[in-house]
Amino acid sequence: VPQILRKHHAAQRLLQPVLIVNPFASYLDFPTALVRTRRDHERFVDLIAVVCFLRQYQKERKQSREASSGEELQYIECDLTDYEVAYRIMVGGVLSSTFAELPxxxxxxxxxxxxxxxxxxxxxxxxxxxxxxxxxxxxxxxxxxxxxxxxxxxxxxxxxxxxxxxxxxxxxxxxxxxxxxxxxxxRLDCSMIPTPEAIASRLQAEGVQPGQTVHVLRQGKKSG
CATH class of the missing domain: 1.10.10 (Arc Repressor Mutant, subunit A)
Known part of the structure; x- marks a missing residue:
């Protein structure tokens, strides 16, 4: 176990602060009038960004100019792989454990x-x-x-x-x-989250290319 922990800590130290663009937020149909589901929506959006941050060395670094200040920004973008991993964690872990705890x-x-x-x-x-x-x-x-x-x-x-x-x-x-x-x-909690296949089909039907529609911009934080 100590050896595994040392490897994890070493990997964390390799992660660099980077802006993360998450284009999936508007495709999540959580009922925002409900406090619990609004909170789950925020957690899921954050989880997608966390997976993206951890996979930063598997991604292309992109650049964009900030509209108001003109500052040149470097960022990485969440992709369907990030969404799939976050979906498995959220549906198979977080939400299913909530259901298992119900009397x-x-x-x-x-x-x-x-x-x-x-x-x-x-x-x-x-x-x-x-x-x-x-x-x-x-x-x-x-x-x-x-x-x-x-x-x-x-x-x-x-x-x-x-x-x-x-x-x-x-x-x-x-x-x-x-x-x-x-x-x-x-099924109530899980049905609110589109499957990765549904997201892929919707993006294809709308002709949306990665980076065209940006809804969430977060500052990645260095771990460890």
Whole structure:
């Protein structure tokens, strides 16, 4: 282990401060109205840039002139390989571990709620995400756990942003809820992140070349 650590430290000392251009930010369709997903969006964008920074010696150093100051800037650009690595880390590691930490009873309640919303949607000719259910209606239909536990789980599902409080509630009633998305709970986080294949197809369809669309400009920092 000490030998491995020495190799890692030596590799870190080789990394140089460099500007990183990340053109992928606008292609990530995280719901920005939700605090948790907005935070995950920022983490994923940063993760792509970190992978790019670590791969800096596999990249061409490019130059651009800063519009306001006229200063000549040298930078490297995030590519699809950076995106693929970051995607595997985010989906296979960060988000999947979040799902694994959820209590089984919380996941069970969420899936029952999805069925309730879907049944109500069919009878009301609405989408499941347009249906509103009150806490009282939910407690009345859930019979495998007590009312106080249901209240606690609803609060947790709202905190995790799998449910959202309905504005004003249906028929003026308080404590009403809506689904954020009609998806299994284990897919909710991952479905927000386009796969590398989807990103590649979108770039090709739009005719975007690397470096044409720049959305995020970060200062790479030396590690170690």
């Amino acid at each position: 089984h009873s919380l996941v069970r309640l969420y899936e029952e709620l999805r069925l309730m919303f879907c049944r109500q949607a069919k009878t009301s000719d609405l989408k499941p995400t347009e249906v509103t259910l009150t806490a009282r209606e939910i407690r009345r239909q859930v019979n495998w756990v007590g009312g106080e536990a249901v209240k606690k789980y609803l609060r947790k599902l709202t905190d995790y942003e799998y449910l959202q409080m309905a504005q004003g509630g249906r028929r003026g009633m308080r404590n009403s809820y809506r689904l954020v998305a009609d998806e299994p709970i284990e």
